[in-house]
Amino acid sequence: MGYRFDLDDVAFLRSPSGRDAVAELSGRTLTTASRLADVAAARELAGERFAAAALETAVLRRRAQSKLDDCAEWLFTDDALQQATAGVVAAHRARRFAGRDVHDVTCSIGADLRALARVAARCVGSDLDPVRLAMARHNLDESRVPALVARADALRPVTRGTAVVADPARRDDAGRRKWSPADLVPPLDELLDTYSGRDLAVKCAPGLDFDAIPGDAEVEVVSLGGQVREAALWFGELAGSGVRRRATVLAGAGEAWTLTDAEPDECPVGDVRQWIVDPDGAVVRAGLVRHYAARHGLSQLDPRIAYLTGDEPPAGVRAFRVLEQGRYQEKALRALLRGHEVGRLEILVRGLDVDPDALRRRLKPKGGRDGTLVLTRVGDTAMAYLCRAERT
Template sequence: MGYSFDVEDVLFLRSTAGREAVAELSGLPLTGKSRLTDVAAARRQVGDRFAAAALETAVLRRKAESKLDDSGDWLFTDSALQQATASVVARHRAQRLAGRDVHDVTCSIGADLIAVAAVAHRSVGSDLDRVRLLMAQHNLAAAGREALLVEADALRPVTRDTVVVADPARRDEGGRRRWNPADLVPPLDELMAVHAGRDLVVKCAPGLDFAAIPDDVEAEVVSLGGQVREAALWFGSLADPTARRRASVLRPDGGAWSITDAEPDDCPAEDVREWIVDPDGAVVRAGLVRHYAARHGLVQLDPRIAYLTGDAPPLGVRAFRVLDHGRYNEKALRALLRTHDVGRLEILVRGVDVDPDALRRRLKPKGTQEASVVITRVGDQGMAYLCRAERT
């Protein structure tokens, strides 16, 4: 759960003494093994009252480096950092809000608000947590952005004629994720009711049940660097009127592409060809595998499974050139590995009850070559495809 910051902690961390203390502590190992010596150093540096706050801030800043750009001077709580949108994703979402007046009604420490403030006409952020609001004020200043901050409930509107941005809490006190829209905090249906008639975007976990979403809402699943990060629900004029589902695939270098259910989805199931393609997780989670296949001239191995096959893979993906294949059983697969002199083996499984790690231990490959095996269901039969992974 992390350290529980209070207002005094934040005021200290924003002071000259606090900034200097955190900068000094940031040079410590900050690992589990060094915890006792790190705590002792923090107490010597700032005394018992603020030692935990300063040390926690140093730890959280280090964690934030891979997620939030230019956040070396930011303030966080552990749970706020966990839920904060990665900077690349936040900027992607903010693009649709450019030039608008925007109110982030769950602004927390300001990670999304900073991206919005960079492109919006005017920006407002609100939250019920005073500690997080103070942190957001500090973080906005550190990022060189401006926004009006207000202590307010997301379900009690304090602005009119603004686009509303909301990021409901998605974990309970035990750290478990919430997949049901009614279990979000605040609940999705209450957000929709309170802000009815307004342009609204709600950030949700990618495992959200899209069947519970109204038909006039666009659901966008976003991945970054191959990892599915979030779903965004777009309401009102923000929604694409031609699409109900969208997958947006972002790269850390700023590149991006997207696909929607407005595109054709003519995609038969056929025998394996030269390549197998595993679509990005955003495409799979958004239910757009057939649309992706049609766009790139691919077909499915099985209509219920997300693996695709074709004579040429899309550019810029990691695809699998098929070397050999046959019905899946361990004896036959072991023979395939011997035939192709495979010693280093990646195992990908979909639609078949196989534990890749346990299977690798049983197979004990001993050759000199590296390969990947795709194990999947085709019809009612398990199949194994021995492949060489290549970046196209």
């Protein structure tokens, strides 16, 4: 769960001596092997009282570099950093609020609030945790973005006429994820009751039970760099007109595309063709596989499985050129891999109870070539497709 910061820790970390201590510690290796030496250095630099806070801050700042931009002087708690939105994703979501007055009612350490403040007309952030609020004030000052930060309960509105953003806590005290909307803190139904009639966005985990979401919401699933990062629920005028499900794929460097359930979803089911395409996880999680197939002229191998096939894959994706196909039988697969001299084997599985790592050990691939084995169920038959992965 990480170190539990208090307000005295935050005051020290914002002071010149605290800044210097963290800067010195940030230059160390900060590995498990160096832990004892790092602790000793922290005690010498920050004193016994603030050593743990300074060392934890140095560790968290290093972790944050891969998630947030321009955060070299930011303050974090471990939980807050885990739940903070990646900078690219936060900027994407903030665009819907451009030019509006916005209230982030669970602002935590200010990661989303910074993105909102950069595009909003006016921006307010609030939270119940005084330590996170103190960190948010510091972080916003460091980023030089204007936002009012105040202590307030998300379920007791303190603004009027603003669009509202909420990011309920999604882990219990033991750090386990919560998947039911009723288990969020605050619970989703209470947030919806509190802000009924207001334009509202609720950030949530992509594994949330979407069937429990009100039918007037737009559910957006977002991936970044090929990994599903989070989902957002949009209500009121923030929701897309006629849209209930959206997949947004962010590739970095400003590249992005989106797909919604307002698009056609007619696609055939048929035999494998030259290529197999595994849609981005955001498309799969948003339930838009057929819409993706229809957009790109692809077919489904099986109506229950997300693998698609076609003679020409979409541009800019990693697709799999089919070399051989047959029923899934390990003896036949060993011979197939030997025949194609595959030694470095990627195994992808949908619809079958197969452990890729265990199967790879049993197949014992040997050779100098790369290969991808796609395993799936087509009807009642377990099928195997030996492919070569290519970037189209």
